Amino acid sequence: MPLAAQTPAADFVLLNGKIVTVDPLFDIAQAVAVRGDRIVAVGTTAQIRAMAGSGARVIDLQGRTVIPGLIDNHGHYARAAQTWLREARLDGILSRSDALEKLRARARTVKPGDWVLVIGGWSEGQFADDPRGFTREELDRLVPDHPVYLQVNYSHAYVNSAALAAAGLDEHTEDPRGGKIEHDANGRLTGRLDGAGAYVPVFRQIPPPPPEQAIAGATALLGDLSRVGITALGDVGGYNFSPDFYKPFDALRRENELTVRVYNTVWGDVHSPDEVTAWLPQIPGIRAFHGDDLRDTVGYGETMYVPLHEGPVDSGAPPPAADLAQFRRVASAVAEAGLYAHIHAHYHPRISAFLDVIESINKDVRALRPYRWTIVHAEGVTGEDLERMRRIGMMISINNWPTVGYEDQHAALGERIYASPPLKLIRESGLLWGIGTDATVVAPINPFFGLYWLVTGKSLSGHLATRDTVSREEALIAWTRSNAHFFFRENELGSIEPGKLADFVVLDKDYMTVPADAIRDIKPAMTIVGGKIVYMAR
Numbered sequence: 163m164p165l166a167a168q169t170p171a172a173d174f175v176l177l178n179g180k181i182v183t184v185d186p187l188f189d190i191a192q193a194v195a196v197r198g199d200r201i202v203a204v205g206t207t208a209q210i211r212a213m214a215g216s217g218a219r220v221i222d223l224q225g226r227t228v229i230p231g232l233i234d235n236h237g238h239y240a241r242a243a244q245t246w247l248r249e250a251r252l253d254g255i256l257s258r259s260d261a262l263e264k265l266r267a268r269a270r271t272v273k274p275g276d277w278v279l280v281i282g283g284w285s286e287g288q289f290a291d292d293p294r295g296f297t298r299e300e301l302d303r304l305v306p307d308h309p310v311y312l313q314v315n316y317s318h319a320y321v322n323s324a325a326l327a328a329a330g331l332d333e334h335t336e337d338p339r340g341g342k343i344e345h346d347a348n349g350r351l352t353g354r355l356d357g358a359g360a361y362v363p364v365f366r367q368i369p370p371p372p373p374e375q376a377i378a379g380a381t382a383l384l385g386d387l388s389r390v391g392i393t394a395l396g397d398v399g400g401y402n403f404s405p406d407f408y409k410p411f412d413a414l415r416r417e418n419e420l421t422v423r424v425y426n427t428v429w430g431d432v433h434s435p436d437e438v439t440a441w442l443p444q445i446p447g448i449r450a451f452h453g454d455d456l457r458d459t460v461g462y463g464e465t466m467y468v469p470l471h472e473g474p475v476d477s478g479a480p481p482p483a484a485d486l487a488q489f490r491r492v493a494s495a496v497a498e499a500g501l502y503a504h505i506h507a508h509y510h511p512r513i514s515a516f517l518d519v520i521e522s523i524n525k526d527v528r529a530l531r532p533y534r535w536t537i538v539h540a541e542g543v544t545g546e547d548l549e550r551m552r553r554i555g556m557m558i559s560i561n562n563w564p565t566v567g568y569e570d571q572h573a574a575l576g577e578r579i580y581a582s583p584p585l586k587l588i589r590e591s592g593l594l595w596g597i598g599t600d601a602t603v604v605a606p607i608n609p610f611f612g613l614y615w616l617v618t619g620k621s622l623s624g625h626l627a628t629r630d631t632v633s634r635e636e637a638l639i640a641w642t643r644s645n646a647h648f649f650f651r652e653n654e655l656g657s658i659e660p661g662k663l664a665d666f667v668v669l670d671k672d673y674m675t676v677p678a679d680a681i682r683d684i685k686p687a688m689t690i691v692g693g694k695i696v697y698m699a700r
C-alpha cells in the first residue's frame with residue numbers, strides 16, 4: 163500500500179532535503195510531512211509530495227539538512243528572562259574589540275543611569291585577539307553614563323565607577339567575606355571583584371525589571387533560543403530564584419504564544435535544617451505532569467540542600483555528614499512524592515555520598531527506577547559510581563561549561579580536565595546520558611557550541627578542553643533523542659518519526675559533513691516547533 167494511502171493529508175511538507183531523523187537507525191530521509199503539530203510521515207520527496215493536501219504549506223529545502231529540534235535538558239532560563247532585555251550578551255563573541263563594541267552599542271539604547279549588564283555566558287579566554295577582562299577605566303571611557311556590571315560564571319565580575327559608587331564600594335572598603343576587591347599598585351580599584359562576596363553587593367543594586375517587561379523579557383529570550391535551534395528546555399531554577407519567574411511563560415502558554423517547550427523542575431531554596439523542616443510539607447503538593455507538551459513541571463531539582471551545592475572547580479571534598487542528613491530528608495520526601503529528581507553534583511566524593519543516600523531511599527522508601535533520578539554535571543563521576551547508578555536506573559546529564567570555562571577549569575584541575583567528563587566510561591556504562599548548556603550564567607545558550615565541544619573536545623576559543631569526545635551521531639543523539647528522556651517525553655520528542663511532535667531545525671550547513679571545527683558556526687535557517695515556524699533567518 164502506498165504511504166499516502168495510509169495517512170491523512172499533510173498540511174505542511176518539507177521536500178528535497180537531507181532529513182537527519184535521529185531515529186533508532188539514524189536514517190536519513192529526503193522529506194517530511196506534518197499535520198497539525200505532529201509528524202505524519204518521513205520518506206522520499208515523491209512520497210511526501212503526494213501526501214500534501216490542497217492548500218498545504220510546501221517548503222523546498224533545496225538540499226539543506228534538517229535535524230530534530232535541539233533540547234537543552236538543563237538551564238536557568240526563567241531567571242535569565244528577568245534580565246535578558248537589559249543584557250548585552252557576549253555569547254560566542256570571539257573578539258575583545260567586538261565585545262567592547264557590543265557594550266558601547268548597548269549603552270546607546272538604554273537611558274542614562276540604567277544598567278548595562280552581562281550576567282555570564284562568556285569568559286575572557288574566548289577572545290582570540292586579546293584574552294583579557296576589562297578595567298574600570300576602560301569601562302568608564304566606553305560607557306560613562308551607565309553603571310556597568312559584567313559577570314563571569316559565578317566567579318568574578320568587572321564593573322565601572324558608576325557601579326562601584328552604586329554599591330558604595332571605594333578604595334577603603336575592606337574585602338568582604340568570600341570576596342576580594344582588586345586594587346592596582348597605587349591602591350585604586352581596578353573594577354574587578356572576585357568571589358560572590360565581592361560582586362553580589364553590586365549585583366543587588368540592579369533593580370528588578372518593571373513588571374510590564376516580564377513577558378517581553380521571556381519573549382526575547384525564547385526568540386534568541388529559537389535562533390540557535392532550541393525547541394525544548396529544562397529549567398532548573400537557580401540561586402536568587404522565585405517561582406514567580408515562571409509566570410511569564412505560563413502566560414505565554416495561555417495565549418498560545420510559547421515558542422519553545424518549557425519544562426521545569428522545582429527549585430527548593432533550603433539553606434538550613436529549619437528551612438528544610440518548613441519546606442518538607444510542600445513537597446507532596448508538587449504537581450508534576452499536569453501541564454501539556456508545551457509547558458510542564460517534570461520533577462524536583464537541581465538542588466536538594468543548598469549548602470551542598472559545590473562549584474565546578476571546587477576541591478571535590480566529601481560533604482559534611484550534617485548536610486547529608488538534610489539531603490536525606492529532602493530526597494526522601496521527593497521519593498515519597500514519586501517525583502523525578504535532577505541532582506547537582508560535580509565530583510566523585512559528593513556523587514558517591516549522594517549515592518549512599520539514594521541507594522538507601524531506593525531500598526527503604528520507594529524503588530526509584532521509574533523516576534529516572536539524574537546526576538547532573540558529573541565531571542568527576544567514576545566507573546563505580548556509574549555502576550551504582552545503573553542498578554537504580556539513574557541517568558546522567560553533563561553540560562558544556564568547558565566551552566567557556568576551559569581556562570578556569572584548566573587552572574584549577576590541570577591535566578585532569580582532558581578526561582572530563584569521562585564520556586567513554588559513561589557511554590560504556592550503558593546509562594542514558596544527555597546534555598544541557600547550564601546557560602545563561604555558566605555558559606552561552608547556543609547548543610552548536612556544545613555539539614562542537616562534544617565532537618572536537620574544544621572550547622569556544624579553540625583550545626583542547628577534553629580528549630574524551632564522541633561521534634557526530636552520538637553528540638546529536640544526546641542533544642535530541644536522549645534529552646527527551648529527561649522530560650519523560652521520548653515518545654513525543656527528540657527524533658523525526660511519524661507520530662512525534664513536529665519540532666525541527668533547518669540548518670545553513672550540513673552538520674553531518676562540515677569540517678568538525680565548523681560545527682561551532684552552524685546557524686539555523688529555520689526553527690519549527692509543533693509544526694509552526696518560530697524562527698526564519700533573513
Ligand SMILES: [Zn+2]
Pocket residue numbers: 464506507538539
Ligand atoms: Zn548545577
